[in-house]
Every structure is written in C-alpha cells, then in structure tokens.
Amino acid sequence: xxxxHEQVVAAAACDxxxxxxxxxxxxxxxxxxxAAARPKATVVAAxxxxxxxxxxxxxxLLELDEADxxxxxxxxxxxxLSALADEAGxxxxxxxxxxSLNVANSAAACAYLDLGVSRLAPTFDLxxxxxxxxxxxxxxxxxxxxxxxxxxxxxxxxxxxxxFANRLSDGDSYVNCGHPCTRHSLHLVDENQNRHHxxxxxxxxxxxxxxxxxxxxxxxxxxxxxxVRHLRVxxxxxxxxxxxxxLARYAALARGEGSEGPGARGQGGEGVQSGVGAGRQVKLAExxxxxxxxxxxxxxxxxxxxxxxxxxxxxxxxxxxxxPTAAEERARRK
Numbered sequence: 118x119x120x121x122h123e124q125v126v127a128a129a130a131c132d133x134x135x136x137x138x139x140x141x142x143x144x145x146x147x148x149x150x151x152a153a154a155r156p157k158a159t160v161v162a163a164x165x166x167x168x169x170x171x172x173x174x175x176x177x178l179l180e181l182d183e184a185d186x187x188x189x190x191x192x193x194x195x196x197x198l199s200a201l202a203d204e205a206g207x208x209x210x211x212x213x214x215x216x217s218l219n220v221a222n223s224a225a226a227c228a229y230l231d232l233g234v235s236r237l238a239p240t241f242d243l244x245x246x247x248x249x250x251x252x253x254x255x256x257x258x259x260x261x262x263x264x265x266x267x268x269x270x271x272x273x274x275x276x277x278x279x280x281f282a283n284r285l286s287d288g289d290s291y292v293n294c295g296h297p298c299t300r301h302s303l304h305l306v307d308e309n310q311n312r313h314h315x316x317x318x319x320x321x322x323x324x325x326x327x328x329x330x331x332x333x334x335x336x337x338x339x340x341x342x343x344x345v346r347h348l349r350v351x352x353x354x355x356x357x358x359x360x361x362x363x364l365a366r367y368a369a370l371a372r373g374e375g376s377e378g379p380g381a382r383g384q385g386g387e388g389v390q391s392g393v394g395a396g397r398q399v400k401l402a403e404x405x406x407x408x409x410x411x412x413x414x415x416x417x418x419x420x421x422x423x424x425x426x427x428x429x430x431x432x433x434x435x436x437x438x439x440x441p442t443a444a445e446e447r448a449r450r451k
Contacts (some may be wrong), residue, residue, distance in 0.1 A: 120302070122146070124352055125153045127360035133368035138162050138188055138349070144177050144319055153182040160213055161189040164318045166275055171320065175201055179209070182385070186211035186235070192218060195232065210236045216266060221247075222252035230259050236347060238264045241271060245336030246430040249343035255346075264347035265340055267333035268367065270314065270326040271426065279321050280305070291321050302354055302416045304328075312419050314353045326353050331426025332409055335402040337370050338395075354416040362412070370405050373398060 121141060128134045133246045137154040141265070142145050142163035151159050161184045175197055178187055182441050187210050195212060202209035213236035221240045224420055230235055239251055252263050281298040288294035298317035305313045311328035318324070333340065350367055352360065411424035441449070 120354065120357075122150055122153060123357035124360055125150050127357040128364065129154050129157050131361040131364050133361070136160060136185075138351075140188075144174070146359040147181065148183060149331050151181070158185045160184065160186040160188050162215075163190055163194055164320065165190050165217070165272070165324060166318065166320065167191070168320065174319065181210070182208070184210055186213050188213045188215050189234075190215040190217045195229075195234070199233075201379065211426050213264070214238060216240050221251075223251060223352055226251065226255060227259065230262055234262075235327070237266050238263055238349065241266075241427050243340055245333060245428045248336075248345070248428075249339050252340070252343040252345050255344075260344040261328055261346045264349055265333065265338075265345050266349045266351055267428075268330055268363075269335060269351035270330045270353045273327050276325070277321075277392045278323065279317060280315050280323055281317055282321070295389045300363075304415070305416060311421070312415060312417060314415065315386040316353070322377075324337070329421045330405065330409075330413065330414075330423050331428060332423045333425070333428040334367075334370060335425060336381050336401070336408070336428055337367070337402070338373065338398040343350070343369060354413065356416070359412070359414065366405055366408060370401055373401070 118220075121139070124138055126137060128137050132239065134157060134344070136158040139147060139150045139154065141150060147161060148295060151161070161181055163180065175194070179198065179201055187198070189198070191211050195214070198212070199211060212234050212381070214220070214234045215227050216238045217239070217240075218229060219240045219242075220229060220237060221242055226237055226239070238249060248265055252260050252450055255263070279298075281301065281303055282288055282290070282294040285301055285303070286294040298321075300427035303315045305315060307313065307326060307328075313328045314326045316324050316333040340348075348367065348371060350364060352363075355363075406423060406425075410420075413423060414420050
C-alpha cells in the first residue's frame with residue numbers, strides 16, 4: 118500500500134493527470150488513497166477476480182461514497198453491483214468497464230454502454246488501427262466514452278497459487294502466512310532475465326504482469342484523430358519519482374508537442390491532433406519510445422525497456438493461406 122500510495126500522491130500533484138485509478142491489494146487503505154488523490158477525479162478498481170461467497174467485497178465497493186467511479190473487470194460484477202444497489206437502495210457510482218470485458222467490436226461496446234457503463238476500455242486483442250476503427254464505428258454520442266490503455270504491463274495470467282506464501286513464509290494460507298505480499302515486492306525471473314512483477318489480491322490470488330510494458334506512443338495521434346478522448350497509463354512497481362515525467366510526456370504527445378511543450382491536462386481538449394503533421398508525430402513518438410527505453414525502471418532497479426506490443430497493426434493472414442482443419446481434411450478424403 119505504501120508504494121501505491123506514493124504513486125497516488127505523485128499523480129495527484131501532476132497537471133498532466135485528470136483522473137486516478139486506485140488498485141490496492143487489500144480493501145484496507147482505499148479511503149486514505151482516495152483522500153490522497155484529491156482534487157483529481159477518483160476511480161476504485163475492483164479485484165480482477167471475485168468468487169462466490171465473496172459478497173463482502175461487492176458491498177464494500179458500494180459503500181465507497183468518496184469514489185467517483187468503480188472500475189469493473191467482469192460482466193458478473195457489473196450485474197451484481199446493479200442488483201445490490203437496487204436491493205439496498207444505494208447510490209451506484211459511475212461504472213467504468215476494463216479491458217477484461219473483452220469488448221472487440223462496436224456491437225459489444227454499445228451493449229455495455231447501453232447498460233449504463235460510462236467509460237469503456239476495449240480488449241488488448243485490438244491493434245491501434247482496429248481501435249481507431251472501433252471508435253469511428255460508434256455513434257458520436259458514445260465515441261468519447263472509449264478509454265484506451267496506452268501504457269501498461271499487460272497481465273499475463275492469474276493463479277490461485279500464492280508465490281508470496283510459498284517463497285516468503287512458512288505458512289500455507291492467509292491465516293498463517295504472515296501476509297508477506299503487503300511488505301515485499303516480488304518478481305519472477307525468466308530465462309532471458311526479464312522480471313515479471315507479481316501482485317496478490319485480497320483473495321490471495323496472484324496476478325503476473327509482463328516485465329516489459331507496451332506503449333501506444335506511435336499511435337496516439339491516430340487514436341486521438343479517431344475520437345478517443347480518454348487515455349490511461351497504468352503503473353505497477355515503478356518508483357513514484359517516475360510518475361510525473363511519464364504522465365507529462367504522454368500528455369504532451371497527445372497534444373502533438375515535444376516534451377519541452379507547455380503543461381496541460383492529460384485527457385482534456387478536443388481535436389488536439391489538428392495541425393500536427395505525420396512526420397512531426399512520428400518524431401515525437403520516437404522521442405517518447407527512446408525516453409521509455411532509457412528511463413523506465415522497476416522496483417529492483419531493472420530497466421525493462423518498452424515495446425509497442427499488441428498496438429502494432431498487422432495484416433491478418435488470408436483465409437486461403439491457412440492450414441485446413443482436421444474436419445476439412447476428413448471432408449476432402451470423403
């Protein structure tokens with residue numbers, strides 16, 4: 118919590134940030150985090166996984182009157198929060214839908230937006246061109262509700278196995294492990310010496326994040342021109358001193374300015390890409406990627422660099438070039 122709290126404080130002091138999403142391991146300390154985030158708009162991220170009998174988590178989320186919105190990561194939670202709010206007569210905060218809702222087309226996006234979701238992040242399965250096409254396919258009244266996560270260490274997988282308890286304690290459950298996840302930072306190191314950050318949630322489930330973040334820096338201009346108005350930068354274990362310069366540079370890139378440009382709000386403004394030539398935008402994106410390569414660092418001091426990852430557009434293979442399925446082979450033999 119201390120590390121995340123420091124990041125929240127740094128983001129709250131940054132002019133390039135309009136809104137702060139607080140994603141704590143435990144529900145304890147969320148109200149302190151919300152207070153530290155003011156005067157920015159605040160969003161509380163729900164746990165990535167909620168299982169049956171974890172009703173208390175839903176109710177705590179509804180009781181967070183200080184939050185402006187809740188980041189929902191499953192359709193089940195969206196349904197349950199609505200039902201609980203109706204049962205209790207409670208105020209339902211604004212609902213933001215995360216990428217894990219797997220929205221990949223305009224029909225799915227409209228379906229969620231029609232259910233009352235006020236902000237929606239499309240799936241990571243879409244590249245930058247497809248994200249732009251999705252935005253343009255939406256009605257103008259809904260287009261500005263899209264939010265693209267332009268910088269993130271993508272979650273690789275979730276597991277019930279707790280690496281913290283296994284490696285940093287002699288216990289075998291939440292009762293006797295001593296909660297090392299609240300005091301230690303843990304990374305899994307692969308054969309290429311990449312350091313994949315591990316976080317535990319309130320149910321002791323672990324999420325492993327890709328060591329190298331993916332950045333949409335070369336495609337921010339394209340996204341803004343397509344009508345995307347909300348850009349999210351996600352952090353894991355980066356030092357708080359990196360928060361302000363990272364946000365400021367992405368905000369400048371969204372405005373079509375170099376890092377020497379004047380400070381401004383990171384998500385506001387209409388048509389910020391007008392008048393910015395393609396060559397100029399390419400140069401700014403290259404500068405951003407160079408800065409990420411040189412300056413990004415995790416809590417171990419390791420520099421992971423950055424990649425364009427799933428944002429890089431790629432041509433889909435023609436159907437005729439794909440290998441036939443086993444069923445097709447059998448049909449041909451008949």
